[in-house]
Amino acid sequence: MRFAPAFEGALLEILRTRDLVAVAVVSVLFYAFYYPAPYAHQVVEGLPIVIVDADRSAVSRAIVRNLGASHEVEIAADVPDMAAARALVRSRQAEGILLIPRDLGPALVEGRPGGGIAVWLNGAYLLRAEAVGKTIGAAIGATLEGRLSGLARSAAVPVTPVVTRPLFNTTQGYRDYIFPAVANIILQQTLLFSVARLIAERRRTGRWQRGAFLGVWAACTTIGTLAGLFYFGLIYWLQDIPHGGNIPALLLTVPIFAATVSALAMTIGSLVRSGDDALKLLIPTSIPFVFLSGFAWPLFAMPDWVQAIAWMIPVTPATHIFVPLNQMGASLGEVRGALAVLVLQLAVFGSAAAYRLR
Amino acid sequence: MSVFRRALAAELAHLWRDRFDLALLTLVPLVCLVVMGGMLSQGSPRGLGVVIVDQDRSAASRSIVRAIGAVDALKVVDDVSGLAEGLSAIRRERAVAVVVLPSGLGGRRADATPRTIEIFYQTAFLSTGALTSALLQATITADLARQAPEDAGVAGVALLRVPLPGVEVTLLGNPSASLEWYLGLLIGPAILHLLIAVTCAASLGRELVDGSMGPWAVRVGAPAAAAAGRLVPHVVVGTLWLCLWHVWLTIGQGFAFTGAIGLVAIGGLLLFVATAAIATLLVTLTGEVATSLSASVIYAGSALAYSGASLPITGGIVVARIWSAILPLTHYVTLEMDQTIGVDIAVWARQAAILALAALVAGGGATLLLRRQARRSA
Numbered sequence: 098m099r100f101a102p103a104f105e106g107a108l109l110e111i112l113r114t115r116d117l118v119a120v121a122v123v124s125v126l127f128y129a130f131y132y133p134a135p136y137a138h139q140v141v142e143g144l145p146i147v148i149v150d151a152d153r154s155a156v157s158r159a160i161v162r163n164l165g166a167s168h169e170v171e172i173a174a175d176v177p178d179m180a181a182a183r184a185l186v187r188s189r190q191a192e193g194i195l196l197i198p199r200d201l202g203p204a205l206v207e208g209r210p211g212g213g214i215a216v217w218l219n220g221a222y223l224l225r226a227e228a229v230g231k232t233i234g235a236a237i238g239a240t241l242e243g244r245l246s247g248l249a250r251s252a253a254v255p256v257t258p259v260v261t262r263p264l265f266n267t268t269q270g271y272r273d274y275i276f277p278a279v280a281n282i283i284l285q286q287t288l289l290f291s292v293a294r295l296i297a298e299r300r301r302t303g304r305w306q307r308g309a310f311l312g313v314w315a316a317c318t319t320i321g322t323l324a325g326l327f328y329f330g331l332i333y334w335l336q337d338i339p340h341g342g343n344i345p346a347l348l349l350t351v352p353i354f355a356a357t358v359s360a361l362a363m364t365i366g367s368l369v370r371s372g373d374d375a376l377k378l379l380i381p382t383s384i385p386f387v388f389l390s391g392f393a394w395p396l397f398a399m400p401d402w403v404q405a406i407a408w409m410i411p412v413t414p415a416t417h418i419f420v421p422l423n424q425m426g427a428s429l430g431e432v433r434g435a436l437a438v439l440v441l442q443l444a445v446f447g448s449a450a451a452y453r454l455r
Numbered sequence: 456m457s458v459f460r461r462a463l464a465a466e467l468a469h470l471w472r473d474r475f476d477l478a479l480l481t482l483v484p485l486v487c488l489v490v491m492g493g494m495l496s497q498g499s500p501r502g503l504g505v506v507i508v509d510q511d512r513s514a515a516s517r518s519i520v521r522a523i524g525a526v527d528a529l530k531v532v533d534d535v536s537g538l539a540e541g542l543s544a545i546r547r548e549r550a551v552a553v554v555v556l557p558s559g560l561g562g563r564r565a566d567a568t569p570r571t572i573e574i575f576y577q578t579a580f581l582s583t584g585a586l587t588s589a590l591l592q593a594t595i596t597a598d599l600a601r602q603a604p605e606d607a608g609v610a611g612v613a614l615l616r617v618p619l620p621g622v623e624v625t626l627l628g629n630p631s632a633s634l635e636w637y638l639g640l641l642i643g644p645a646i647l648h649l650l651i652a653v654t655c656a657a658s659l660g661r662e663l664v665d666g667s668m669g670p671w672a673v674r675v676g677a678p679a680a681a682a683a684g685r686l687v688p689h690v691v692v693g694t695l696w697l698c699l700w701h702v703w704l705t706i707g708q709g710f711a712f713t714g715a716i717g718l719v720a721i722g723g724l725l726l727f728v729a730t731a732a733i734a735t736l737l738v739t740l741t742g743e744v745a746t747s748l749s750a751s752v753i754y755a756g757s758a759l760a761y762s763g764a765s766l767p768i769t770g771g772i773v774v775a776r777i778w779s780a781i782l783p784l785t786h787y788v789t790l791e792m793d794q795t796i797g798v799d800i801a802v803w804a805r806q807a808a809i810l811a812l813a814a815l816v817a818g819g820g821a822t823l824l825l826r827r828q829a830r831r832s833a
Binding site: 116128132138139140143144186188213220223224225226230237262263265278372382393395400403417420428434 | 475476479483484487490491493494495496497499500501502503542543545546547548560570571572573574575576577578579580581582583584585588589591592595596599622623624625626627628629630632633634636637638640642645646649650653654657660743744745746748749751752753756757759760761763764765766767768769770771772774775778779792793795796797798799801802
């Protein structure tokens, strides 16, 4: 079969078959808004904290006032003792406890920063606990620092400030962190599902023709490339996610990614009995693939054998190409390691698919 | 033999015959959970790369570099002359952060204007970036304070710049602030929830004829009982895998629930019953396997994002909050996380009741549809 009819036939089949267009096109559109929605507010807001203020001084009231003014925390209750505070946590009416001890003022004058203040947080939700911890720390720090700065001046001892400067996702927003990583898995999985199903169904119904391989591969790569450019261009811009760091490099790498995923999908599609089997096998991989891409748990913290598996999945090099290119403005040279892995995958999966569908 | 037992026996016989479907309940979860367990097994991340830009080259700056190098989780990967080189190392993902130690740092500490130490860190991969910057800030500030012991009293001002300075922090349910325990509690259930959603939908989908379950419903007589019998193996297998995952996390990795692990297991069982009921509803509603599977990915594949376990959904948009409240995984995760700190039984019962209600509503809807399709086919 010649290239052009095979290309056109595959493209039209994907666009005209309900199951395929639903996954390859409609899902891509849908996920662009569905996945970022729970992270749209970006940062922790209004987590309930219970206060046990045993000091009842101007300093302790200032700490509580500062805390109450923060965006992240809401003062759920001000109770007289720890027993009452613990009861509120056990009944899940509060996420944490702030205990301000008696005699906070004298402790500070003696140079004991913190002065015995204690915080209990629900550590099971670790990221949430970190955010609340930072907020409480900032409220205490701001209050006490203001009161102690006069002391430091009088002692004529300057203090070296240590300042942190976040790069690339400067608001440290969750949506701007999670979506650019998950977008790659959305692009990979939607293409994997649709192409594997296309190939499996063609083979099951006896519609696969010899010589159609290159044309079909090109058609699937075209669909994947358009989806990638749609996300990195329009959707990132619409959702105001850090984007467009290195557009020329993206124009080069997105088709390589789409071709790699298409080749892997064609191989899988050639190995299973039907389109339904392809979906049954591939859908459960979605969540492990997200985590193996190394965005939540870094790749270098994984054992070698897990890293080896992770680098065999297209989304892993893709994440470490597209995030630096889109969000960090990296040059092509700076992502060359991940790009080399992706090109190697392209060669291996392309050869496997060509062999299976020759 | 009752309809329920007949359907159960038929499904077991099918799984025995069809090695592909059997592998979906055995090999696939085994591989997924082993790989995820392996991923988490080395504990919290170590070797977070730090590039130093030491413009001072003094005893003071060298002391800070030594202090950073001594932290287990951090690793000084390079010492460069300018910030641009350091930022390039971040873009190459060779480093997570760059520390700039300004000239004049080791001079007389009584200089009127102190120099600022800057920590640049990447937040595109926020979890590692935030961890690295917090560790660096604490390490550097502590070293500065150590270098000025005579000023111990007022050096406290510097310590105040560190998150929670001198404040005693206790993390309930996760005292070692373990990312492994936190992610482990989320990843296992999320994978199994999606897997069981897929296997249940695919199992019932085998009986679809021209987009309808009607002929099957007529044949079995009592479709609700038959669907229940058919999906019991999936629910049981899902629950067993979840229990094994928790055994690995607790006995294997040494983490502990302050509450009762048994209550978590019951929650898991209810989650999979709800998952099976929703799968039945999806298959009867859509009349297509592929569409049911796609719908399963949408509701179960993204359920972790909507569970509020990473970013609380409380401040989210209304639609996201409503959808989060509808999804069963949200309630399972809440129930499971609650047991890490130990909560009142009434709090557990509320989440368990919501999971049971989800199963009843979806199962009830599916039963009504099955009966209607049976009437049409009869």
